[in-house]
Amino acid sequence: xxxxDVHELTKDYGSTRAVDHLTFSVRPGRVxxxxxxxxxxxxxxxxxxxGLDRATVGTSAIGGRPYVSLSNPLRRVGALLDAQAAHGxxxxxxxxxxxxxxxxxxxxxxxxxxxxxxxxxxxxxRIKTFSLGMRQRLGIAAALLGDPEVVxxxxxxxxxxxxxxxxxxxxxxxxxxxxxxxxxxSHLMNETSSFADHLVVLGKGRLLVDMPxxxxxxxxxxxxxxxxxxxxxxxxxxxxxxGYEPAQDDDGRWTVDGATTEEIxxxxxxxxxxxxxxxxxxxTLEEAYLDLTSTEAEFTATTPPAATTSPTADxxx
Amino acid sequence: MTTSTTxxxxxxxxxxxxxxxxxGSLIAVFAATLLVTVLTFSxxxxxxxxxxxxxxxFFAFYALNFGQIAAISFGATALSSEFLxxxxxxxxxxxxxxxxxxxxxMAVIGGxxxxxxxxxxxxxxxxxxxxxxxxxxxxxEPGTLRAAFGGGVYLALMTxxxxxxxxxxxxxxxxxxxxxxxxxxxxxxxxxxxxxxAQYLPDRAGQLVLHQSAEGSLGPxxxxxxxxxxxxxALLAGWWTIRRRDA
Numbered sequence: 001x002x003x004x005d006v007h008e009l010t011k012d013y014g015s016t017r018a019v020d021h022l023t024f025s026v027r028p029g030r031v032x033x034x035x036x037x038x039x040x041x042x043x044x045x046x047x048x049x050x051g052l053d054r055a056t057v058g059t060s061a062i063g064g065r066p067y068v069s070l071s072n073p074l075r076r077v078g079a080l081l082d083a084q085a086a087h088g089x090x091x092x093x094x095x096x097x098x099x100x101x102x103x104x105x106x107x108x109x110x111x112x113x114x115x116x117x118x119x120x121x122x123x124x125x126r127i128k129t130f131s132l133g134m135r136q137r138l139g140i141a142a143a144l145l146g147d148p149e150v151v152x153x154x155x156x157x158x159x160x161x162x163x164x165x166x167x168x169x170x171x172x173x174x175x176x177x178x179x180x181x182x183x184x185x186s187h188l189m190n191e192t193s194s195f196a197d198h199l200v201v202l203g204k205g206r207l208l209v210d211m212p213x214x215x216x217x218x219x220x221x222x223x224x225x226x227x228x229x230x231x232x233x234x235x236x237x238x239x240x241x242x243g244y245e246p247a248q249d250d251d252g253r254w255t256v257d258g259a260t261t262e263e264i265x266x267x268x269x270x271x272x273x274x275x276x277x278x279x280x281x282x283x284t285l286e287e288a289y290l291d292l293t294s295t296e297a298e299f300t301a302t303t304p305p306a307a308t309t310s311p312t313a314d315x316x317x
Numbered sequence: 318m319t320t321s322t323t324x325x326x327x328x329x330x331x332x333x334x335x336x337x338x339x340x341g342s343l344i345a346v347f348a349a350t351l352l353v354t355v356l357t358f359s360x361x362x363x364x365x366x367x368x369x370x371x372x373x374x375f376f377a378f379y380a381l382n383f384g385q386i387a388a389i390s391f392g393a394t395a396l397s398s399e400f401l402x403x404x405x406x407x408x409x410x411x412x413x414x415x416x417x418x419x420x421x422x423m424a425v426i427g428g429x430x431x432x433x434x435x436x437x438x439x440x441x442x443x444x445x446x447x448x449x450x451x452x453x454x455x456x457x458e459p460g461t462l463r464a465a466f467g468g469g470v471y472l473a474l475m476t477x478x479x480x481x482x483x484x485x486x487x488x489x490x491x492x493x494x495x496x497x498x499x500x501x502x503x504x505x506x507x508x509x510x511x512x513x514x515a516q517y518l519p520d521r522a523g524q525l526v527l528h529q530s531a532e533g534s535l536g537p538x539x540x541x542x543x544x545x546x547x548x549x550x551a552l553l554a555g556w557w558t559i560r561r562r563d564a
Binding site for chain 2: 047050051052053054067068070073074077079081082084085086087088089090091094095097098099101102103104142
């Protein structure tokens with residue numbers, strides 16, 4: 001199977017370091033969310049992997065080989081970098097046909113991906129008449145054109161309507177389920193948490209996190225439970241007696257920090273208190289991410305200025 | 318690089334012919350030249366020919382001055398469509414071999430310009446001469462075939478010159494605002510003043526192939542070769558830029 005391997009990858013634009021000694025691998029069969037604020041170096045990393053920009057230091061490879069050495073690369077790797085890049089005066093069909101032709105991909109794939117991306121009826125229209133969401137779908141269609149083992153999508157849900165977002169989520173899950181390698185960048189945490197299995201998080205060009213999403217969330221969450229009961233008063237007394245600090249929310253539910261569902265469930269059963277709801281409280285990806293970046297901010301603030309190049313000057317495209 | 322050369326050529330063909338501004342300016346090479354030919358020759362053609370000392374052969378290709386503006390526009394827009402909104406990134410993800418990509422693109426641009434240029438040159442010559450009555454030059458007369466053929470090659474070379482410059486400057490607007498005033502004004506003015514050196518300017522040198530008799534040190538073919546040299550330098554500079562720069 002085909003992985004994306006990035007090793008010590010570094011890119012300087014003048015005096016700005018956009019990507020700083022990145023090393024990570026993107027494995028097949030799962031969706032890897034590529035996170036970080038705007039200017040963190042996500043797009044730059046993708047361009048470096050695709051051989052569009054030249055690395056200052058370090059290497060990247062697709063299935064062990066540099067992208068530029070792949071023959072008919074669209075059959076190995078499909079990428080969406082910027083939905084605005086397709087030339088407006090071409091029709092969607094001609095845009096895809098030119099790409100397919102260059103890589104010896106059958107013309108029938110053009111119609112197939114147009115239909116798959118929901119553009120089946122507008123293939124003959126000029127791209128400049130497309131909305132941002134339609135351009136995004138066209139970019140995804142182009143990425144799927146060569147039936148590639150590796151799919152790299154930069155902010156794919158940009159401009160998509162709610163229906164499109166559900167579609168792209170399902171598509172990414174399907175591609176990973178078929179054993180493909182899927183790397184999806186985003187700065188939207190809730191969106192990413194809905195499809196990613198694994199996370200690679202960048203901050204100022206450096207690797208902050210490379211771990212399964214579940215592990216990341218657990219590492220950034222304090223244990224706690226939420227529950228609903230018909231006998232609030234009795235339960236509260238019992239919990240306080242056991243040393244917990246239950247707190248009632250506005251909606252009538254109780255939150256117990258530092259507890260697990262196992263402890264509370266067994267305790268309530270022993271006391272004969274009916275529980276209507278009982279669940280573990282886990283940080284959302286957004287909370288976990290903000291927790292991470294707040295600790296990172298402390299770290300970067302104490303680092304000498306040389307390592308903290310301005311992220312605003314980053315050439316994020 | 319094992320991406321097939323013919324596949325990349327075919328792909329570039331689709332890309333150029335599916336962009337209106339590029340195919341439009343290619344058609345304009347023919348249309349503008351023919352239109353100016355008809356307008357000029359049907360009105361002042363014979364009067365001009367009556368002027369003693371006029372190079373009738375060169376005059377026969379007068380309208381190429383307008384066709385070359387369209388040819389330059391074609392070369393520039395065919396390349397500049399790659400530099401809009403990062404379109405080059407899409408192209409280079411499909412064809413990561415930059416030399417192959419560039420060579421294929423230039424081959425298609427040059428080939429199209431040569432075919433259209435030859436058709437334009439021969440057609441406008443024949444159409445123009447049909448208005449000339451007693452002053453008509455036939456294709457069989459000395460230098461005529463060479464001039465008509467050379468005129469087509471000249472248009473192709475100017476197209477490639479503009480295309481190479483566009484690859485360097487990454488903007489059709491920059492190239493057009495550089496080349497068109499140059500050809501319309503600078504070359505015209507400097508050419509009359511400076512004499513010797515001016516004949517080596519790309520348009521001046523190449524147009525020597527259209528003359529009945531050359532006066533300077535350059536002959537018709539060597540003149541065209543000088544223009545080919547200009548085009549080659551621009552193409553190499555463009556190649557170097559495409560290879561070197563981040564997309």
